[in-house]
Amino acid sequence: MTAPATTAASAAVRITVEGREISVAAGTTILEAARQAGVLIPHYCYHPGLPIAGVCRMCLVDVEKAPKLAPACATTVSEGQVVNVHNEKAREARKGVLEMLLINHPLDCPICDQSGECELQDYTWHEGRADSRYREAKRFNPVEDFGGDVLYVPNRCILCTRCVRFMDDVAQDSVLNVSERGDRAYIGTFEGRDLTHPWSGNVVDLCPVGALLSKDFLNKARAWELDRTASVCSGCSQGCNIMIETRDNQVMRLKPRSNESVNGWFMCDEGRLGYRWLNRRDRLEHPSILGARGHESVAWDVALAAAARVLRGKRAFVLASPFLSNEALHLLSRVVRKTGGTGTFRVATGPEAPLAGAADLSLRADRAPNGAGAALVGFSRRESPLEGLMAGDCLIVADHELAEGDAQLAAAASAVIVIGTNMPRGLSRADVVLPIGNYSEEEGTYTNLRGRVQRFLQARAAPGLARPSWFVLADLLQAIGEDAPFLSPRDVFAELAAGNTALTGLSWERLGLRGLPVIAEPAVVA
Amino acid sequence: MGFPHKPHPRETLVLSSHFGDRDALSLDGWRKRGGYKALEQALAMDPVAIQQVVRDSGLRGRGGAGFPTGLKWSFMKLGDGKPHYLCCNADESEPGTFKDREIMRWTPHALIEGCAIAAHAIGAETAYIYIRGEFTEPLEVMEAACREAEQSGITGRNAMGTGRTVNVWVHKGAGAYICGEETALMNSLEGKRGNPRIKPPFPAVSGLFGMPTTINNVETLAAVPHILQRGAEWYGKMSHPDNPRSTGTKLWSVCGNISRPGNYEVEMGFPFGEFLQELCGGAPHGRRIKAVIPGGSSVPLITWAEAESATMDYEGMVAANTMLGSAGCIVIDDAQSIPKVVARLARFYAHESCAQCTQCREGTAWTTKILERMCDGNGTHEDFETLRSIADNMTGKTICVLSDSCAAPVLSALERFMPEFEALITRREIHAVPVVVS
Numbered sequence: 001m002t003a004p005a006t007t008a009a010s011a012a013v014r015i016t017v018e019g020r021e022i023s024v025a026a027g028t029t030i031l032e033a034a035r036q037a038g039v040l041i042p043h044y045c046y047h048p049g050l051p052i053a054g055v056c057r058m059c060l061v062d063v064e065k066a067p068k069l070a071p072a073c074a075t076t077v078s079e080g081q082v083v084n085v086h087n088e089k090a091r092e093a094r095k096g097v098l099e100m101l102l103i104n105h106p107l108d109c110p111i112c113d114q115s116g117e118c119e120l121q122d123y124t125w126h127e128g129r130a131d132s133r134y135r136e137a138k139r140f141n142p143v144e145d146f147g148g149d150v151l152y153v154p155n156r157c158i159l160c161t162r163c164v165r166f167m168d169d170v171a172q173d174s175v176l177n178v179s180e181r182g183d184r185a186y187i188g189t190f191e192g193r194d195l196t197h198p199w200s201g202n203v204v205d206l207c208p209v210g211a212l213l214s215k216d217f218l219n220k221a222r223a224w225e226l227d228r229t230a231s232v233c234s235g236c237s238q239g240c241n242i243m244i245e246t247r248d249n250q251v252m253r254l255k256p257r258s259n260e261s262v263n264g265w266f267m268c269d270e271g272r273l274g275y276r277w278l279n280r281r282d283r284l285e286h287p288s289i290l291g292a293r294g295h296e297s298v299a300w301d302v303a304l305a306a307a308a309r310v311l312r313g314k315r316a317f318v319l320a321s322p323f324l325s326n327e328a329l330h331l332l333s334r335v336v337r338k339t340g341g342t343g344t345f346r347v348a349t350g351p352e353a354p355l356a357g358a359a360d361l362s363l364r365a366d367r368a369p370n371g372a373g374a375a376l377v378g379f380s381r382r383e384s385p386l387e388g389l390m391a392g393d394c395l396i397v398a399d400h401e402l403a404e405g406d407a408q409l410a411a412a413a414s415a416v417i418v419i420g421t422n423m424p425r426g427l428s429r430a431d432v433v434l435p436i437g438n439y440s441e442e443e444g445t446y447t448n449l450r451g452r453v454q455r456f457l458q459a460r461a462a463p464g465l466a467r468p469s470w471f472v473l474a475d476l477l478q479a480i481g482e483d484a485p486f487l488s489p490r491d492v493f494a495e496l497a498a499g500n501t502a503l504t505g506l507s508w509e510r511l512g513l514r515g516l517p518v519i520a521e522p523a524v525v526a
Numbered sequence: 527m528g529f530p531h532k533p534h535p536r537e538t539l540v541l542s543s544h545f546g547d548r549d550a551l552s553l554d555g556w557r558k559r560g561g562y563k564a565l566e567q568a569l570a571m572d573p574v575a576i577q578q579v580v581r582d583s584g585l586r587g588r589g590g591a592g593f594p595t596g597l598k599w600s601f602m603k604l605g606d607g608k609p610h611y612l613c614c615n616a617d618e619s620e621p622g623t624f625k626d627r628e629i630m631r632w633t634p635h636a637l638i639e640g641c642a643i644a645a646h647a648i649g650a651e652t653a654y655i656y657i658r659g660e661f662t663e664p665l666e667v668m669e670a671a672c673r674e675a676e677q678s679g680i681t682g683r684n685a686m687g688t689g690r691t692v693n694v695w696v697h698k699g700a701g702a703y704i705c706g707e708e709t710a711l712m713n714s715l716e717g718k719r720g721n722p723r724i725k726p727p728f729p730a731v732s733g734l735f736g737m738p739t740t741i742n743n744v745e746t747l748a749a750v751p752h753i754l755q756r757g758a759e760w761y762g763k764m765s766h767p768d769n770p771r772s773t774g775t776k777l778w779s780v781c782g783n784i785s786r787p788g789n790y791e792v793e794m795g796f797p798f799g800e801f802l803q804e805l806c807g808g809a810p811h812g813r814r815i816k817a818v819i820p821g822g823s824s825v826p827l828i829t830w831a832e833a834e835s836a837t838m839d840y841e842g843m844v845a846a847n848t849m850l851g852s853a854g855c856i857v858i859d860d861a862q863s864i865p866k867v868v869a870r871l872a873r874f875y876a877h878e879s880c881a882q883c884t885q886c887r888e889g890t891a892w893t894t895k896i897l898e899r900m901c902d903g904n905g906t907h908e909d910f911e912t913l914r915s916i917a918d919n920m921t922g923k924t925i926c927v928l929s930d931s932c933a934a935p936v937l938s939a940l941e942r943f944m945p946e947f948e949a950l951i952t953r954r955e956i957h958a959v960p961v962v963v964s
Binding site for chain 2: 052053054055056057058060067068069071074093096097099100101103104133134135136137139158159177178180181182183184185
């Protein structure tokens with residue numbers, strides 16, 4: 001990523017931070033060394049994904065034998081250094097910085113979106129003054145719409161310049177700057193430009209205070225009301241690691257979760273703001289079968305038995321969604337194999353939008369998270385996926401939307417089973433409908449375009465009687481006489497890994513929350 | 527074009543010997559006065575030998591820090607295969623200082639010669655003279671002189687026929703005080719916002735365009751030709767008998783409540799009290815000098831008692847609890863209110879802070895607001911403790927020394943003129959005698 005270059009020397013340097021001795025690579029900064037030793041040095045302008053600025057002066061530490069306090073973010077370690085983070089001298093300096101940061105700050109935490117996840121709040125609570133000695137009028141600047149999803153509240157700004165450095169060095173589109181001088185300074189946009197950039201939303205995450213806010217999230221929820229769940233973005237095949245933040249079973253926002261192997265600290269705006277479909281209300285909530293008066297809700301075992309019945313003696317033609325997990329796709333591929341059928345999928349595409357300053361990070365043209373996973377278990381990618389559907393086939397549409405021409409082709413099928421979150425257009429004649437959860441409602445894994453398998457966790461409950469996809473498909477396999485004794489998606493993955501050489505050795509535990517690459521690039525199966 | 531005053535007999539004219547002499551402006555005029563002989567001599571010398579002569583002379587940086595010039599030059603690794611740069615700091619913005627302006631106005635070729643010699647001594651082929659934006663007249667003079675020097679082959683690809691390249695460029699700043707800080711100056715030269723950089727790396731390792739760079743003040747560079755021509759020993763002798771560490775002559779800009787303001791050139795170690803009373807004529811209208819800021823507004827303010835017995839060199843000023851700085855001497859007489867002076871100085875720093883470091887950005891403005899509120903008669907006794915505490919937070923904790931410079935006059939004034947501040951709070955009045963105009 002764009003982490004500041006450290007000298008290539010591999011030599012180890014031994015230093016003592018807060019009484020803890022630690023050995024780090026030469027060229028490491030005191031701040032990073034302390035982090036490795038388990039000591040947090042308070043900081044604002046420093047961010048591991050950005051060049052060093054050294055301007056907030058919050059990370060001042062007392063290095064023994066040095067005449068002045070040293071900025072930990074900009075000072076490299078040297079042999080035998082003894083660093084004091086929490087002695088009187090360093091604490092007083094930070095207290096001074098905190099007081100100064102607050103003199104022009106409106107202290108409007110009760111109406112600020114950042115409240116609860118604000119570093120200014122946190123550090124002031126930890127070691128700031130209880131009162132202010134500031135008796136003068138505060139500086140005032142009006143709120144500004146920066147464009148994109150970003151709103152700027154200059155009164156809360158501490159001018160750490162993280163946003164400016166992100167746009168300059170990571171997005172490499174120098175839109176932001178520090179305008180004016182002294183305490184009149186504020187973050188400005190260049191004349192005639194605004195933050196309309198596919199990755200601009202990251203400045204909101206980078207902002208340690210409530211100065212840069214997401215318009216989408218504005219006044220929507222308080223940070224402490226949110227439940228956070230580790231997940232993977234489903235917006236494209238990059239597979240950015242994210243947090244799904246929910247309140248009352250509703251997804252409120254998505255935030256990037258750092259993973260240096262995939263997305264660093266960032267995610268694109270399209271992924272970030274593309275979460276509303278997760279909260280859709282018009283969901284399939286009950287298993288149903290087609291009766292005399294249209295679809296009738298039935299119990300799960302009745303629906304599964306009906307599905308097995310319509311499938312009996314037919315070739316299964318499975319149209320699977322690249323939004324399904326590896327586990328669901330694996331079980332679907334077993335249905336295909338069992339009946340000697342066909343498995344296809346289609347991936348919607350859009351313009352690519354790379355993040356210039358980050359290696360191999362882009363909003364990918366393939367706007368689905370698991371095309372690689374579908375290919376890995378034997379599904380074939382097609383522009384017109386229903387071509388080749390023969391009369392007498394049983395069409396299984398697994399969470400896939402139908403496009404214009406698809407409905408006519410689907411007419412050839414003698415039976416239709418829908419397994420999905422919503423009813424696909426033009427399939428009102430489906431014989432059996434089995435409702436499943438979307439990716440925020442179940443656990444599973446995705447395989448990104450580089451063949452990295454990454455887990456996502458369940459963030460919320462599925463509506464009505466909808467069940468996790470792996471659960472439904474395991475039951476369906478049982479119903480058609482297959483052995484599928486799975487108690488969890490972990491078991492499904494274990495079977496998948498055991499049977500697929502590309503995944504040999506991978507397990508749920510080994511994947512952890514950061515994922516692992518498959519052994520080879522996923523072979524494209526025709 | 528304002529003319530300088532007639533030199534006082536006790537002055538030692540080296541740099542200022544041609545101030546007011548219009549004929550010295552042109553290349554021919556300058557050659558007639560012995561110009562460019564030192565450069566000719568230098569170009570025939572080994573760079574290390576030049577460094578040694580400057581080292582032996584004891585010349586120290588005239589911009590304020592007083593760092594030994596020869597030593598600074600020796601940090602440049604000759605023959606490392608990288609382009610070296612020389613920057614001449616002509617962004618003379620320190621309140622009270624106007625010596626470099628006179629050097630550029632009257633003796634532009636002295637500066638070009640100094641730049642060319644220094645560039646050769648540090649292995650640089652390019653020298654930039656960074657002139658502050660407000661200096662429109664010196665800028666014109668310097669640009670004309672640079673053109674002349676290049677056209678006549680003194681500078682350029684074949685400097686004085688020696689085959690060496692010495693390019694001297696004039697760059698106009700946009701008028702920001704902070705661009706006089708060496709790393710901010712380099713950022714500004716590179717076309718960036720003039721923000722100071724974190725040191726290390728120091729300019730000699732990574733300076734202008736990331737290359738080894740030396741940056742010297744105008745007065746420092748202008749002194750180099752004289753040292754080369756007349757010898758290190760001659761220069762080294764101009765010092766206080768008890769203090770050989772400050773050598774040569776120093777230009778003092780004197781302004782404020784003084785009878786004869788202007789630039790004065792005296793030898794290092796000259797008695798400060800005599801200087802102010804005899805050479806500069808003391809306070810005007812029969813008033814008395816109350817306080818002096820001897821080295822430009824960034825140094826601590828001292829009382830007349832402290833100033834009277836001080837000697838005018840780097841060590842002498844430190845002994846008098848202040849600093850030589852850029853030798854921009856601001857004289858304050860008993861008709862002035864010290865809190866008002868300090869409030870005005872603080873306002874300057876608040877205006878000029880580059881806004882990078884928290885303590886400086888907020889501290890300078892806060893200090894100003896408190897002092898101005900005091901001057902308006904709304905101060906409280908708590909303010910003193912707050913001012914001291916802010917000043918403490920502003921000292922030694924930032925990237926550059928601008929915030930230290932704001933804290934120094936405040937702390938020194940609080941220490942020395944507390945009764946005046948007290949009077950503001952208890953009696954809500956500005957303590958000063960009325961101004962008498964004779």
